[in-house]
Amino acid sequence: MKVVCPGSFDPITNGHLDIIQRCSEQFDEVVVLVTANPNKSSGLFSVAERVELIEKTVQELDNVTVEWWSQLLVDYTTAHQVDAIVKGLRSSLDYEYELPMAQMNRRLSGIDTLFFMTSPQWGYISSTLLKEVARFGGDIHHMVPSAVSEALSKKYRSS
Numbered sequence: 001m002k003v004v005c006p007g008s009f010d011p012i013t014n015g016h017l018d019i020i021q022r023c024s025e026q027f028d029e030v031v032v033l034v035t036a037n038p039n040k041s042s043g044l045f046s047v048a049e050r051v052e053l054i055e056k057t058v059q060e061l062d063n064v065t066v067e068w069w070s071q072l073l074v075d076y077t078t079a080h081q082v083d084a085i086v087k088g089l090r091s092s093l094d095y096e097y098e099l100p101m102a103q104m105n106r107r108l109s110g111i112d113t114l115f116f117m118t119s120p121q122w123g124y125i126s127s128t129l130l131k132e133v134a135r136f137g138g139d140i141h142h143m144v145p146s147a148v149s150e151a152l153s154k155k156y157r158s159s
Contacts, residue, residue: 001083002029003114006073009034009050010043011148012057013130015122019088022116024061030086032058033076034068044131044155056147074109085113090123 005020009032023030032054036047045053047068058064069076077085085105087098095115102113125143134140134152141149 001027002031002081003027003084003086004031004033004073004077004080004082005086005088006033006035006069008036008043008127009054010036010045010127011050011131011144011151012054013122013125013127013144013148014142015088015090015118015125017057017145018119018122019086019116020058020064021061023086024064027086028063030061030064031080031082032064032066033073034066035073036068036070045151049151053145053148053151057145072108074105074111077105077111078109082111085111087113087115088118089115090118090126 003023005016005023007016009016020030020032034047034050034054036043036050043050051066051068054066058066073085076082085102087102089095089098098113098115105111105113122143130140130143131152135156140152144152
């Protein structure tokens with residue numbers, strides 16, 4: 001079974017990695033899909049930087065690949081014969097946000113969305129919150145892979 005884990009991943013966190021690792025144990029093929037427009041400068045990291053950081057982070061997982069996409073997710077899943085979408089949920093707020101998208105994707109293409117609950121130790125982490133902590137010099141090394149911690153330090157030192 002081939003699944004896709006889509007997201008902006010700006011940047012990837014240990015919570016994201018937890019979901020990706022668990023998917024790699026459950027499914028034959030996992031695509032981590034950075035969903036962003038590479039021609040727009042939205043986010044702290046460019047699409048190319050996000051892809052590179054994720055590739056460094058998942059290099060030990062043989063059945064995981066990383067790609068980017070800037071169109072409808074269901075167009076990607078159809079074009080690449082994806083069996084299901086996997087999304088991580090931290091709380092009921094994530095569920096409320098993800099449910100309509102899952103239903104729309106199902107309506108548009110018939111693809112199912114599978115929800116994985118984030119492990120409790122990562123449930124409080126969001127990319128937005130950790131960027132704020134890093135920007136003000138807080139210690140985020142235990143919330144992100146080491147390559148991301150280094151990249152965040154470098155980004156905020158240069159700004």
